[in-house]
Amino acid sequence: MTELNELLLLSEFQYDLPDDRVARFPLAQRDASKLLVYQGGQISxxxxxxxxxxxxxxxxxxxxxTKVIPARLHFTKPTGAVIELFLLNPFPAEQPISLAMEATGSAIWQGMIGNRKRWRPSETMKTILSTPLGDVTLTVAWHDYDQSVVRLRWQPASFTFAQIVQYAGEIPLPPYLKRDATDADRDTYQTIYSKQEGAVAAPTAGLHFTPAIFDAISKRAIGYDYLTLHVGAGTFQPIKTDDVRQHHMHTEQVVYAQQTIRHLLEHEDAIIAVGTTSMRALESLYWMGTKLIRNEADPFRLDQQYAYQIPVAQQPSVVDSLHAVLTYLIGTNKESIVAQTGIYITPGYKVKLCRGIVTNFHQPGSTLILLIATLIGDDWKRVYNEALENEYRFLSYGDSSLLLP
Incomplete structure (x- = not known):
């Protein structure tokens, strides 16, 4: 069994990040960023x-x-008070986000509410959206005040919710960028291969990829495929507990396609995750297959502790686990499955699928630093020191790394 008795102190995963090293805007050319390569302990x-x-x-x-939606909506009351609605997920959270984005006429979402004290529980707010297809009237009212759930309605009802947020919302930039979103961010804070709408934060490791990079990858006969993890605002939630394992990990929706699992089985010893979200999704997939093999309830819902509870002797091989998921999809005649993962990858966890990662440089004391430390051990400190000493740009719009332990 994976023993996690010793404390993991938050202080061990801190580093000094000067404010001027945070990249507040992207480079003009996506693939012009620096790339720190860590391979077998060597850095270049x-x-x-x-x-x-x-x-x-x-x-x-x-x-x-995943594709970032313009999740910040603003409503101005007759008094002049501005209420900000930051959409987080459809309600209930188990609802496939792809379906929620296709809803017409009305939608129920959970969110974070700015200036909520000025918005009475019985009050409905309204705004008029100007669109190329004519004006749209959008109203919002509380659905569940205590859980910060709202109901949005719009007329004409023929518009989809995806269209409504495009007209009404702003791109939700990470709070550490300390600036308002611009029109340019609608493009630059989105990967060129983004497709499935529903994230409130970008999988930023992918921001560096360009058509030229994909062409060069294909010429080298390097394979690739996609999965979908809708990145939630919880990815920015700081760890506030001295023992990082006491942190409450957020849950995110992930979608796996049958074709992707077939590809993973063909390359199970050579998988490189592009970004921490891809790594979270890949490692979660292994444990969901484990739950299927063990005939456990709710196999496609993973909590943050599950990966640490199964004795090593009872953990299936990666191939067996992936086969279990593929067999389930075939047996249920499904091309894909929508799942929920709260996996929490911390040092002491044994990585199952990922042989490496392409990733940006993350905030001190974050769950993402813990994931990197799990993959390459204490060398994460050496990697980050090298990046700081060599003038790398940090965080979402910053430079990149290729980590191959």
Whole structure:
């Protein structure tokens, strides 16, 4: 069994990040960023445009094709008070986000409410949206005040919710960028392969990829495929407990396609995650297969402790676990499955699927630093020191790394 008796102190996962090292805006050219390469303990400095030549032969990349929605909506009351609605997830959270985005006429979402004290429980707010197809009247009222759940309605009802947020909302930039979103962010804070709407934060490791990078990857016969993990605001939630394992991990919706699982089985010893969200999704998939093999209830819902509760001797091989999920999909005649994961990857966890990761440089004391430390051990400190000493740009719009333990 994975023993996690010793404390994991938050202080061990801190580092000093000067404010001027935070990249508040993207580079003009996505693949012009720096790339720190960590391979077998050795560190070198490259350009991201060289990534295809730096990947091990037969690598298989896994991308997260979620798409950020303009999740910040503002309503102005007759008094002049402005209420901000930051959409988080459809309600109930188990509802497939892809279906929620296709809703017409009305939608129920959970969110964070700015200036909520000025919004009475019985009060409905309204705004008029100007669209190329004419004006749209959008109203919002409380659905469940205590749980911060709201109901939005719009006329004409023929518009989809995806269209409504495009007209009404702003892109929700990470709070550490300390600036308002611009029109340019609608494009730059989105990967070029984003497809499935529903995230409130970008899988930022993918922001560096360009058509030229994909062409070069294909010329090297390096395979790749996509899954979907809808990144939630919880990804920015700081750890506030001295023992990081006491942190309450957020849950995110993930979608796995049958075709992707087949590809993973063909390359199970060469998988490289593009981003921490892809790694979360891939590692979660293993444990969902484990739950299927063990005939456990709710196999496609994973809590943050599950991965630490199964004795090593009872953990199936990666191939057996992936086969279990594939067999389930075939047996139920499903091309894909919508799942919920709260997996919490911390040092002491044994990585199952990922042989490496392409990732940006993350906030001190974050759950993402814990994930990196799980993959490469204490060398994460050396990697980050090298990046700081070599003028790398940090966080969402910053530079990149290729980590191959």
């Amino acid at each position: 400095h490259q350009q991201f445009s060289n990534l295809p030549d730096l990947l091990p032969e037969n690598s298989f990349l896994v991308f997260n094709n």
